[in-house]
Amino acid sequence: MPRSGAEARRRLRQAALELYRERGFDQTTTAEIAARADVNERTFFRHFPDKREVLFDGQADLRDALTRAVAEAPDGLEPLDVLLGAFREGGRILEENRPFSEPRQEIIAATPTLRERELAKAAALTDALADALRRRGVADRLAALAAQTGWAAFHHAVQAWIDDPSQSLDAHLSQTFADLRALTGHYVRGSRGAG
Incomplete structure (x- = not known):
C-alpha cells in the first residue's frame, strides 16, 4: 500500500x-x-x-503556471507573445508528464463526456488567462479574443506534439504561433486588397 x-x-x-x-x-x-x-x-x-x-489532475497547477507567466512577462509584448511565453511554461509541465499526457488525450478524444468536461475546463482556463491579460492593461474584448485564440493554438500544438514526438512541444508551439501570425497576416492583407 x-x-x-x-x-x-x-x-x-x-x-x-x-x-x-x-x-x-x-x-x-x-x-x-x-x-x-x-x-x-x-x-x-x-x-x-x-x-x-x-484525468484533469494538475489543471490548477497548469492554470497557476500560465497566469503567473502572463503576469511576469516583460512589459511591451503583444498579447499573443505574452501567451506564447506562458504556454511555453505550461508546456514544460506537459513534457514532464508526457507518459500521462499522451494517453490522457487519447482517452478524452474517445469519450464524449470527457470531451465535454475538457471544454468546460478549457473555458475556465481561458477566462483566467483573459483576466491575467486584462490586469496587464489589455482591453477587455482583445484579452478574451487573445486568450481563446491562444488556447486553441496551444491545444493544436499539443496535439501536433503527440502526433509528432520527434520535435519538442516548444518547437510545435513556435510553429503553431508562427502559423497563426501568418494566417492572420494573410487574412488582413487579403481583406484590405479586396476593399
Missing part, C-alpha cells in the same frame, strides 16, 4: 489511465481503479471527487 498521499494519488492516476485504456472510461468504476492502485475506494475519493477528475 502506498504510504504517502502523493504516492497514492500517483498510483490512482496510473491505475485509472491503464483501466481506461483497457476497458474504456465508461466501463471502469472507481472501485476498480482503487483496487488496481492497491488502495481502498475511500482513498480514491479523498483524492478525486469522481473518476473524470483523475
Whole structure:
C-alpha cells in the first residue's frame, strides 16, 4: 500500500489511465481503479471527487503556471507573445508528464463526456488567462479574443506534439504561433486588397 498521499494519488492516476485504456472510461468504476492502485475506494475519493477528475489532475497547477507567466512577462509584448511565453511554461509541465499526457488525450478524444468536461475546463482556463491579460492593461474584448485564440493554438500544438514526438512541444508551439501570425497576416492583407 502506498504510504504517502502523493504516492497514492500517483498510483490512482496510473491505475485509472491503464483501466481506461483497457476497458474504456465508461466501463471502469472507481472501485476498480482503487483496487488496481492497491488502495481502498475511500482513498480514491479523498483524492478525486469522481473518476473524470483523475484525468484533469494538475489543471490548477497548469492554470497557476500560465497566469503567473502572463503576469511576469516583460512589459511591451503583444498579447499573443505574452501567451506564447506562458504556454511555453505550461508546456514544460506537459513534457514532464508526457507518459500521462499522451494517453490522457487519447482517452478524452474517445469519450464524449470527457470531451465535454475538457471544454468546460478549457473555458475556465481561458477566462483566467483573459483576466491575467486584462490586469496587464489589455482591453477587455482583445484579452478574451487573445486568450481563446491562444488556447486553441496551444491545444493544436499539443496535439501536433503527440502526433509528432520527434520535435519538442516548444518547437510545435513556435510553429503553431508562427502559423497563426501568418494566417492572420494573410487574412488582413487579403481583406484590405479586396476593399
